Each structure stands twice: as structure tokens, then as C-alpha cells.
Amino acid sequence: MEKQPMNESHKQLELEVKAESRREYQLQLISFAMMILLTFVAFGAVYAELMPVWAAGGFLIILAIIQVFLQLYIFMHMNNRGNTWIVGMMWLGIFVAIITVAALRLLIW
Amino acid sequence: MAHAVEKHPVTGIPANPEKATLEGKNKYVAFWFFLGGETVLFASLFGTYVGLLNSGAPEELRSYNIFEMGLVFLMTMLLLTSSLTSVLAMMNMKANNPGRMKFWLIVTLLLGAGFLGAEIYEFIHYYHIGHTFTSSAFGSAFYTLVGFHGAHVTFGLLWITTLLIRNWNRPIDVYNAPKFYVSSLYWHFIDVVWVFIFSIVYLLGMVS
Incomplete structure (x- = not known):
């Protein structure tokens, strides 16, 4: 078969x-x-x-x-077809990550 | 499985076996979402580390006096190569070559174990010169960040080992392909985090 x-x-x-x-x-x-x-x-x-x-x-x-x-x-x-949500969520994660690092860097002295 | 999936006439399994079923697709997307969350988690540890760099540490235990470039370079090469071998394993999985897939996964495991061994050696060395988790705020931030990454490597090694043992005599199918694929995404992510660790923690620590 x-x-x-x-x-x-x-x-x-x-x-x-x-x-x-x-x-x-x-x-x-x-x-x-x-x-x-x-x-x-x-x-x-x-x-x-x-x-x-x-x-x-x-x-x-x-x-x-x-x-x-x-x-x-x-x-x-990551850029494969049909990965719109994946790319969106990863970029959201990266966006929050940048804010987190910047905030901690500025707040701790 | 609700319905039969179309098999590729040459390989005998679907072209993308990890995404051929709804369950596989869900695992794939959900795992990427998890990695997005991990990005933020590691960012919080990086931010803490950058804020506390050398804080409270005596001169001889500061970043530019304790980090050894040779060892970090070796660790970087091991992990970077293991990321490539993981790619090769997944390419062989998609081509339905279970033997070669297992071979490359074992190479990945060995490289990962080499990395972990070097990290343990490094931590023991630091412990002996007095740089510990509780010796300073710098020490706490350093071990939390680098140790958390090391814990990820350990978990990845155990995960891939378990998958290999469980599926050793099984053919590649739409049931186990998503499991292998997701573990390889995790392994790549470990390397993504390490790229920032060697750049920000070690190299930047050496010049500051």
C-alpha cells in the first residue's frame, strides 16, 4: 500500500x-x-x-x-509562514524586556 | 488524532511533522509564547545585574579582576556549536532520518554537558577566591543570572536525554516530532540568552 x-x-x-x-x-x-x-x-x-x-x-x-x-x-x-502570532508575541516580549532592563538600570544606584 | 495527515511522497512523513496536527501546532505556538515570557524573565535578571555590577564587591573581587576570557570563550564556542548541531538534528528529523537525528542530538548533549562542566568549574573557582552568592550584591546578581541560565542548560540536557530514551526505537511521527522540535527551540533559546550573558556579563564586565 x-x-x-x-x-x-x-x-x-x-x-x-x-x-x-x-x-x-x-x-x-x-x-x-x-x-x-x-x-x-x-x-x-x-x-x-x-x-x-x-x-x-x-x-x-x-x-x-x-x-x-x-x-x-x-x-x-521564527519568520516561517503562519507565524504572525509568534512574531507578535516575541516582539512584545522583547519590548517589555527592553523597558525592564532600562527601568532597573535607572532605578538601582 | 482526529484525521490523517498528508505524507510527503519522498520522506514518508508530513513535510513539517512538528506542525502537522492541531496538537503539534498548539505546542509550537504555545512554546514560542513561553519563550516570549522567558525573554522578560531573563531581562529582569539582566537589569538587576547591570544595576548591581560590582556593587559591594572589594577591588580584588570585581568583574574586571575575576573573569577569565579563555574559559568564557570556550563555553561560548561549545554552546554555539551545540545550537548548530540541534539545527542539524531537526533537519534530519524532517527528512525522516531517525538515526542521524539521534546522532546530532547526542552531539548536542555532549557539547551542552561540556558547557555545564566548564560552568561548574568556573563557579567552584570563584567560590575558592571568595566570590560567592552572599559575598556582595554583585555576587548575588551574578549567580542569580548566570546560575539561572545554567539551570536552563541542565533542564535542557535532561529533557533531550529523556526524549531520546523514550523514543529511541520509535519511528519519527506526528506524535513525537513536536516534542523533539520544541526541545530544540528551547535549546536555541538557551544560546540566545548566553549571547547576552557573554556580551554583557563577561565582556562588558572585563572592560568596565
Whole structure:
């Protein structure tokens, strides 16, 4: 019952699946390479003491945000079709998170 | 299951087995909502840490004197790589390759265990030099934030191990695929939090 006839259209489909999976694989590897690169830049900049202290915070946080976006959108596929609610709720979480950090930072001294 | 789901002619399972049933879809969406909540929870710990950075700590126990870059770099690489191996496991799950999926999940577990081991080593080292949970406000904020992340790693390791044992001899289907998928989302989220920890806690702590 489950057996598929190995006709031309099935072979074609198999090739398409393989091509699709290769594309996905490459995308994930590129994303991983970029994360490694961002990590090296962050550690390297601190190790070599390239930045004045006042600039370090903003620089490191920007690198972290880029890396987290790669995680969320490529590794975790947050932007897949039909994920409107997911994207909305995550952004709501990020919005509240920013307010929380800012408030605590300003309130504690 | 209320109705049969359409199987992909090449892989023999639905194209997205984790979302092929209503139950799977619900788990997927609800887990993302949970991660949105976790974002806020960790934000409160980050805010506390940033506010209390070096507060009450003597000079020799301040962030720029105790953090070791080498160990943190190693931990970052371990966790980042484990995030990739988790992606590879999920790609093999969707392609209906249970053997390779299990292999990559085991690699993920080993990398995660390496990370946890390094963190325990780090905490023991701090304990010996006097940086503890109760030694200063800085210590309390540090261990609450980093320790809470470490607890997440521990939970993730136990979760994935349990899933592997329970489903070791089972084929991939629409019943267990959502379980694997959601655990991999959790694992990625652990790495998301770690990116902010190594940037804000460690690297920023070293320059301040």
C-alpha cells in the first residue's frame, strides 16, 4: 500500500527535495559562520582593548543583537509562514524586556 | 488524532511533522509564547545585574579582576556549536532520518554537558577566591543570572536525554516530532540568552 511507483515524476520530486535540503543546509551553515565571526569580533575587540570604555557597551550589545537575530530568524525559523502570532508575541516580549532592563538600570544606584 | 495527515511522497512523513496536527501546532505556538515570557524573565535578571555590577564587591573581587576570557570563550564556542548541531538534528528529523537525528542530538548533549562542566568549574573557582552568592550584591546578581541560565542548560540536557530514551526505537511521527522540535527551540533559546550573558556579563564586565 505504502509503496511509491518509482516513475519520473517521483524522481523529479526526490531531486527537488534534495536541492531544497541543500539550500537549507547552506543557509544554516552560513548563519553559523556569521555567528562565529561576530563572537570572534566581540572577544577580539575586548582582548585587544581596541575600544574606549564608553564605546564598548554599545558595540558589544549591537553585535549580540545581530547574533540573536540570526538565532531567532534562521536557526529557529521564527519568520516561517503562519507565524504572525509568534512574531507578535516575541516582539512584545522583547519590548517589555527592553523597558525592564532600562527601568532597573535607572532605578538601582 | 482526529484525521490523517498528508505524507510527503519522498520522506514518508508530513513535510513539517512538528506542525502537522492541531496538537503539534498548539505546542509550537504555545512554546514560542513561553519563550516570549522567558525573554522578560531573563531581562529582569539582566537589569538587576547591570544595576548591581560590582556593587559591594572589594577591588580584588570585581568583574574586571575575576573573569577569565579563555574559559568564557570556550563555553561560548561549545554552546554555539551545540545550537548548530540541534539545527542539524531537526533537519534530519524532517527528512525522516531517525538515526542521524539521534546522532546530532547526542552531539548536542555532549557539547551542552561540556558547557555545564566548564560552568561548574568556573563557579567552584570563584567560590575558592571568595566570590560567592552572599559575598556582595554583585555576587548575588551574578549567580542569580548566570546560575539561572545554567539551570536552563541542565533542564535542557535532561529533557533531550529523556526524549531520546523514550523514543529511541520509535519511528519519527506526528506524535513525537513536536516534542523533539520544541526541545530544540528551547535549546536555541538557551544560546540566545548566553549571547547576552557573554556580551554583557563577561565582556562588558572585563572592560568596565
